[in-house]
Amino acid sequence: MFIELSKYFVPVLVAALVGGLIGIEREYRDKSAGFRTMILIAVGSALFMIMAQIIGDPQKETGRIAAAIVTGVGFLGAGVIIKDGATIGGITTAATIWLVASLGMAAGAGEYPLVTAVTLLAMAVLWLLPPFERWLDRLHEFLEVRVTIKNTDAAEDDILDIFDECGVQVVHIRRSRTSASERTVYIKAKMTPAKRQALSEILVSEKGVLAFDA
DSSP states (O other): OHHHHHHHHHHHHHHHHHHHHHHHHHHHTTOSSOHHHHHHHHHHHHHHHHHHHHHSOHHHHHHHHHHHHHHHHHHHHHHHOEEETTEEEOHHHHHHHHHHHHHHHHHHTTOHHHHHHHHHHHHHHHHHHHHHHHHHHHHTTEEEEEEEEESSHHHHHHHHHHHHHTTOEEEEEEEEEOSSSEEEEEEEEEOOHHHHHHHHHHHHHOTTEEEEEO
């Protein structure tokens, strides 16, 4: 019995490990699906794959259960995508959920070399590519402005009004709660150097702005 348990528990542990590694990055960036969520998705996917091999013909059951996992994960991914006006957030997190589920499935199937290689690739994409992405944005006059304000929607609306008054096109917004009374808003916008200068001058004198970096 112990041998049987260890046989099935190893892939579950591997799934938990890779889910946790990827979840750390999402948790660090304060995303809605973080450390615990990624572990549970990976472990659940691995367990479904293991059960497919136990309950019946592996060739038939594995395919059906894999399809069911993909469908279920699709609902989870859709739940973290947020549309706010012209901006859409959560797409990277949704894609990460989809990837973690597939890694859990591969771990459940015992494909450990594949799991290791894809996990390393995913970690490189999530940790190493954001600076390159910001460099590309600067080439196209995209800039991310970081503004720390009071933790209220009204304060955030005031900041967005300033962007609008300066004629700055906002393309993406993400938020991080700094403390119970403060939040940091990361606003990705397209602007010329002149508009950036004008925006900075207004933000410096704005009472509701606690700190900003443009």
